[in-house]
Amino acid sequence: MFRMEAIDSRVALFCFALAVLIPVLRANIAEFDEVWQKRAEQAKKGFLEAYHPNPEEVTVEFNKHVTRDPEGNSTRRSLRKSLGGPCLATNPIDRCWRCQPDWANNRKRLAECVLGFGRKTTGGKDGKFYVVTDPSDDDLLDPKPGTLRYGVIQPEPLWIIFARDMIIRLSQELLVTSNKTIDGRGFNVRIMKGAQITLQFVNNVIIHGLHIHDINPGNGGLIRDSVDHFGLRTRSDGDGISIFGSRNIWIDHISMSHCYDGLIDAIEASTAITISNCHFTNHNEVMLFGGSDSYSDDTKMQITVAFNHFGQGLVQRMPRCRYGFIHVVNNDYTHWLMYAIGGSQHPTILSQGNRFIAPPNAACKEVTKRDYAEESEWKSWAWRSENDLLMNGAFFVQSGSPIKNLNKKDVIKAKPGTFVTRLTRFAGALNCEVNKPC
Numbered sequence: 311m312f313r314m315e316a317i318d319s320r321v322a323l324f325c326f327a328l329a330v331l332i333p334v335l336r337a338n339i340a341e342f343d344e345v346w347q348k349r350a351e352q353a354k355k356g357f358l359e360a361y362h363p364n365p366e367e368v369t370v371e372f373n374k375h376v377t378r379d380p381e382g383n384s385t386r387r388s389l390r391k392s393l394g395g396p397c398l399a400t401n402p403i404d405r406c407w408r409c410q411p412d413w414a415n416n417r418k419r420l421a422e423c424v425l426g427f428g429r430k431t432t433g434g435k436d437g438k439f440y441v442v443t444d445p446s447d448d449d450l451l452d453p454k455p456g457t458l459r460y461g462v463i464q465p466e467p468l469w470i471i472f473a474r475d476m477i478i479r480l481s482q483e484l485l486v487t488s489n490k491t492i493d494g495r496g497f498n499v500r501i502m503k504g505a506q507i508t509l510q511f512v513n514n515v516i517i518h519g520l521h522i523h524d525i526n527p528g529n530g531g532l533i534r535d536s537v538d539h540f541g542l543r544t545r546s547d548g549d550g551i552s553i554f555g556s557r558n559i560w561i562d563h564i565s566m567s568h569c570y571d572g573l574i575d576a577i578e579a580s581t582a583i584t585i586s587n588c589h590f591t592n593h594n595e596v597m598l599f600g601g602s603d604s605y606s607d608d609t610k611m612q613i614t615v616a617f618n619h620f621g622q623g624l625v626q627r628m629p630r631c632r633y634g635f636i637h638v639v640n641n642d643y644t645h646w647l648m649y650a651i652g653g654s655q656h657p658t659i660l661s662q663g664n665r666f667i668a669p670p671n672a673a674c675k676e677v678t679k680r681d682y683a684e685e686s687e688w689k690s691w692a693w694r695s696e697n698d699l700l701m702n703g704a705f706f707v708q709s710g711s712p713i714k715n716l717n718k719k720d721v722i723k724a725k726p727g728t729f730v731t732r733l734t735r736f737a738g739a740l741n742c743e744v745n746k747p748c
């Protein structure tokens with residue numbers, strides 16, 4: 311009874327919110343009540359603390375790890391991908407935890423492995439394990455214990471794992487709270503044919519080892535976003551993963567395709583993010599970093615995109631950046647139909663040690679795109695390419711001057727693009743089996 315009244319008043323407020331809170335609607339929050347206001351304020355404070363005043367240092371540190379990796383100088387190509395061959399970890403993030411037969415007893419080791427701008431992410435390391443046993447998502451206000459939704463709204467840190475192979479069709483967006491790891495290792499876990507994963511005004515989340523595909527907008531409605539709060543949401547975008555006002559996020563070994571909007575979007579004061587070892591396919595607008603020309607605070611957005619495979623059927627935005635400092639390093643771009651990396655509003659883009667294979671279409675050989683501005687404007691944006699391997703006529707149009715602190719003699723350079731096939735060999739969700747090296 312009490313609940314029904316509460317809901318009625320919220321519906322009334324919803325109409326009010328539609329009329330007066332237009333900017334807030336972009337956050338999918340229909341009713342920007344004091345709980346959300348407090349979260350937004352804390353997130354803004356966290357954003358200013360999480361960004362690094364000298365982002366070049368983080369890029370050099372990343373490159374140092376790759377260059378010093380003991381297997382790093384091998385270019386062997388005849389590696390068996392899974393069955394039969396020895397377990398191989400071909401980049402320093404993977405080597406930190408993979409290929410140990412007892413990985414399943416030591417899952418939290420993963421939290422020590424992240425590199426790049428998301429390097430402080432620990433997810434649910436300090437919490438208990440929570441096992442998802444129930445793939446259903448029927449009750450958005452009182453999710454059943456055992457469901458993924460029940461786990462992600464708990465207030466304490468949690469390391470969320472799965473009991474078996476499962477398909478989870480989210481009936482509305484999944485609002486993940488701070489200090490969580492969603493760890494799909496050991497089973498084939500698919501988030502598909504439903505709504506998106508949303509990280510909104512949160513801190514410290516790891517998402518690892520999932521298949522996320524065929525994601526659609528959700529209509530919104532009343533959704534519980536924590537144990538002691540629920541509220542009205544407007545329609546969700548239909549991204550694979552939507553990062554909004556959040557920091558210390560690590561997305562690793564995810565296979566993604568076919569979402570309605572972006573595969574991964576990071577907007578409105580999101581920073582300290584690493585996206586690594588993912589396999590992206592069959593999608594138009596792959597990643598958007600910075601969603602609005604008017605949101606210049608995003609100059610403090612810092613994101614590492616590393617060891618990913620941008621594969622078949624991708625069209626554009628790998629990523630498309632506004633403001634911010636984006637380190638795009640050691641990725642394999644084997645397909646794009648329009649362009650790979652684009653942006654506006656003078657983002658800094660440091661492209662290092664990637665392999666860019668241009669499509670056959672002679673009009674689409676350029677890696678970069680800045681159509682949104684005149685050359686007189688973009689020529690001062692720092693978009694630098696170092697050690698990239700450009701194939702099949704691909705070309706990267708650089709602009710701006712070399713990034714400060716990176717042209718000194720003793721700075722460790724990125725691993726060259728010739729190593730990328732090896733570094734990204736195991737991109738995407740892995741088929742880890744318990745009691746076997748993964």
Ligand SMILES: *[C@@H]1O[C@H](CO)[C@@H](O)[C@H](O)[C@H]1NC(C)=O
Binds near residue numbers: 377380
């Ligand atoms: C790999 O080769 C580079 C350049 O020759 C060298 O500086 C680096 O120390 C080598 N790394 C390893 C782990 O052998």
Ligand SMILES: *[C@@H]1O[C@H](CO)[C@@H](O)[C@H](O)[C@H]1NC(C)=O
Binds near residue numbers: 465466467488489
């Ligand atoms: C997340 O964990 C940190 C460290 O334990 C803690 O300080 C912080 O309050 C937690 N955040 C939330 C939102 O619970």
